[in-house]
Amino acid sequence: MKAVCWTGTGKMEVQTVKDPEILNPHDAIIRITRTAICGSDLHLYDGYIPTMETGDIVGHEFMGIVEEVGSEVKNLQRGDRIVVPFTISCGNCFFCKKQLWSLCDNTNPNAHVAEKMYGYSGSALFGYSHIYGGYAGGQAQYARVPFADVGPLKIESDIPDEKVLFLSDIFPTGYQAAVQADIEPGDTVAVWGCGPVGLFTIASAYMLGASNVIAIDRFPERLALARDYCGATVIDYSQDDVSVIEALRDLTHGIGPDSCVDAVGMEAHGTDVVAAYDKVKQALMMETDRPYVLRQAIQAVRKGGTLSIPGVYGGAIDKVNFGAAFGKGINMKMGQTDMQKYLRPLLQRIEDGQLDPTFLISHRIGIEQAPEMYKVWRDKEQHVTKIVIDPWQDRIAA
Amino acid sequence: MSSTAVTFPRQGSTFAPLADEKKDGHVRAHAIQTVNASADALYQLWRREEFVPLWMEGVVSITRTGDRTSHWVMSDPGTGKQFEFDSEIIDDEPGQHLSMCVIEGMGKGSTDDITFEPHPSGRGTVVTLISDFVMPGGVVGNAVAAVVSRSPRQMTIENLRHLKQLAESGEIPRVEGQPHGKRGVMGRWKEFMLGETNPTPPGTSEREQRQDYPKQNELGDKREVA
Numbered sequence: 074m075k076a077v078c079w080t081g082t083g084k085m086e087v088q089t090v091k092d093p094e095i096l097n098p099h100d101a102i103i104r105i106t107r108t109a110i111c112g113s114d115l116h117l118y119d120g121y122i123p124t125m126e127t128g129d130i131v132g133h134e135f136m137g138i139v140e141e142v143g144s145e146v147k148n149l150q151r152g153d154r155i156v157v158p159f160t161i162s163c164g165n166c167f168f169c170k171k172q173l174w175s176l177c178d179n180t181n182p183n184a185h186v187a188e189k190m191y192g193y194s195g196s197a198l199f200g201y202s203h204i205y206g207g208y209a210g211g212q213a214q215y216a217r218v219p220f221a222d223v224g225p226l227k228i229e230s231d232i233p234d235e236k237v238l239f240l241s242d243i244f245p246t247g248y249q250a251a252v253q254a255d256i257e258p259g260d261t262v263a264v265w266g267c268g269p270v271g272l273f274t275i276a277s278a279y280m281l282g283a284s285n286v287i288a289i290d291r292f293p294e295r296l297a298l299a300r301d302y303c304g305a306t307v308i309d310y311s312q313d314d315v316s317v318i319e320a321l322r323d324l325t326h327g328i329g330p331d332s333c334v335d336a337v338g339m340e341a342h343g344t345d346v347v348a349a350y351d352k353v354k355q356a357l358m359m360e361t362d363r364p365y366v367l368r369q370a371i372q373a374v375r376k377g378g379t380l381s382i383p384g385v386y387g388g389a390i391d392k393v394n395f396g397a398a399f400g401k402g403i404n405m406k407m408g409q410t411d412m413q414k415y416l417r418p419l420l421q422r423i424e425d426g427q428l429d430p431t432f433l434i435s436h437r438i439g440i441e442q443a444p445e446m447y448k449v450w451r452d453k454e455q456h457v458t459k460i461v462i463d464p465w466q467d468r469i470a471a
Numbered sequence: 472m473s474s475t476a477v478t479f480p481r482q483g484s485t486f487a488p489l490a491d492e493k494k495d496g497h498v499r500a501h502a503i504q505t506v507n508a509s510a511d512a513l514y515q516l517w518r519r520e521e522f523v524p525l526w527m528e529g530v531v532s533i534t535r536t537g538d539r540t541s542h543w544v545m546s547d548p549g550t551g552k553q554f555e556f557d558s559e560i561i562d563d564e565p566g567q568h569l570s571m572c573v574i575e576g577m578g579k580g581s582t583d584d585i586t587f588e589p590h591p592s593g594r595g596t597v598v599t600l601i602s603d604f605v606m607p608g609g610v611v612g613n614a615v616a617a618v619v620s621r622s623p624r625q626m627t628i629e630n631l632r633h634l635k636q637l638a639e640s641g642e643i644p645r646v647e648g649q650p651h652g653k654r655g656v657m658g659r660w661k662e663f664m665l666g667e668t669n670p671t672p673p674g675t676s677e678r679e680q681r682q683d684y685p686k687q688n689e690l691g692d693k694r695e696v697a
Contacts, residue, residue, distance in 0.1 A: 078652030088652040096649065097642040098675050124665065127658030128651045145641060145675075163640035166507055167594055179640040184632065185625060186665055197644065203665050209649045217649055220640070 075464065076130045076213035077443045082120030085444040090130070093209065093217035098145035101221030103137035103155065107234040108211045110450055110460045111242055112268045113385045117202065118447050121339060122387055124186060124203040132212030133159035133199040134241040136234060140215070146222045155225035157218050158412035159242045161197040161208065164223035175409035180219065181206045195409060212443060214464045226416040235461060236423055239430040245415040247273025250383035251281050253406035254332035258282040263321055263330035263373060265366045267295035269433055269459050270383050271336035275303040276428055287324055289317055294456040302432050311344060321373045329375030338384025341365035364390040371398050382407035433459045439466035489601060491624065498604045500624035502631040507595040508638035510566045510587040516634060517569055517585060526633040526643060526672050528626060548621060548669040580605040598634070602627045621669060633672050643674030
């Protein structure tokens with residue numbers, strides 16, 4: 074089969090590899106019908122996730138048709154159409170039983186690596202480095218899905234693939250970010266980053282009762298989606314006369330946002346000298362993550378407010394004003410998404426027509442175009458907002 | 472307001488560490504896991520020779536040679552070299568405690584001590600493994616083992632982890648045998664450095680499954696599907 078493989082920092086290649094096969098009794102093999110490139114795939118592309126191996130198949134947003142199931146898979150059969158959540162969960166450990174699906178004890182074959190870096194290991198992820206298990210990803214024509222009776226969401230209606238594809242990661246991730254923001258009716262929520270997760274966070278914050286959502290980005294096409302499609306008040310931080318913290322104070326009548334959401338994570342961009350400091354330090358590997366947004370959000374949030382962090386962090390950060398977090402008594406919530414908690418309710422919202430997730434798709438491509446589109450995605454060229462891949466076509470004309 | 476004193480649910484105590492040490496050619500290591508399975512099921516997986524190779528690393532075969540004795544053939548995951556020993560069970564309290572000792576062959580005098588206790592607030596069974604390895608080559612041998620395959624300490628941790636995975640989820644997670652692109656020199660070096668070249672024990676994998684492996688419900692495993 075064809076698969077998108079990581080071959081080094083800044084390099085992706087489409088290679089022909091062997092087809093996946095059933096390895097464990099709860100496995101399923103699916104024929105992938107649609108897959109997507111995630112913002113967090115850029116952290117792999119840019120070389121900031123340390124345990125990638127040359128030849129790793131990437132991709133963790135995918136769906137498809139079940140081809141074959143292992144002997145212990147009872148609730149799926151050949152021909153079923155499923156969306157595969159990006160986290161892999163066993164369904165029976167202490168954490169899964171507590172609905173903390175992304176913290177499953179039993180799915181990471183490389184748990185010892187995560188334990189050395191983080192103390193304990195969370196669940197494995199598809200196509201996201203070997204600290205997260207080293208599972209082959211879904212930017213490919215077929216994939217092996219472990220614990221197929223626990224993770225995947227069966228789609229019974231004839232709703233098109235594109236409308237449900239983002240249940241694999243970004244819609245639940247944005248939704249969980251809004252849940253973790255502890256929104257009360259009448260609240261104002263500030264969201265940094267109007268990429269796919271940020272946009273879904275904005276939409277979800279309104280679903281959960283926010284009265285105003287303020288969105289911060291610098292790319293016109295993203296700000297336009299946030300403003301025109303999701304009803305946000307937008308701040309373009311790249312404009313000379315804009316200070317984000319001042320703007321947020323003014324827009325919240327001097328109080329500060331009740332909740333702040335960092336939907337950017339470890340590769341934040343800024344415009345001032347501190348941002349340049351992070352960039353240099355990260356390049357010299359003295360700091361793994363650039364926590365520019367995190368610092369700003371801690372500063373901006375109101376006293377006693379909540380900071381919700383769906384943006385990915387991988388390691389050490391510095392110059393974070395923890396005194397500000399303490400002095401204002403803020404709450405912080407973060408982590409990978411407990412996917413299985415949100416899949417069905419969000420599918421229901423899509424089927425009820427509350428939200429059509431296809432609004433953010435800007436590019437539809439064939440698998441051979443993936444390597445060049447990684448560059449476009451990283452450099453934010455061609456007004457890119459979301460790239461969806463049909464792995465069975467080589468190229469799709471724009 | 473009543474002035475009754477607070478009742479504390481338990482007496483206080485001071486933590487006493489389980490000794491992990493390296494001296495006189497011995498390496499002592501421990502691992503502890505809370506497993507969502509019954510003590511009896513876990514005890515069976517450990518006590519019955521036919522099940523041990525499913526989850527313990529490096530086991531080629533175990534042959535029962537008496538009521539309490541068995542012959543083990545092991546393979547070093549790093550070098551693939553085989554070695555053998557005879558083991559005797561020196562304490563056996565079903566569902567609670569197992570203690571075994573190598574009585575002849577490689578690592579003679581090594582012991583494993585395993586206790587199975589209910590978790591104090593009902594989260595399953597706490598399994599504690601204390602291994603005392605008699606190291607060929609002593610502590611230096613241990614350091615070498617840590618580089619070429621697994622250190623005894625990491626082996627202790629991985630073995631208990633695999634037992635937990637098998638008992639809780641009905642399989643041992645694996646990525647060996649999945650597709651990937653060309654690894655190249657760097658990719659293969661990283662695989663080795665992350666310990667991925669150590670074979671994963673078969674668990675219930677389709678290709679190596681033992682036909683007599685007890686069904687999940689026999690293990691008391693009530694795996695639920697979301």
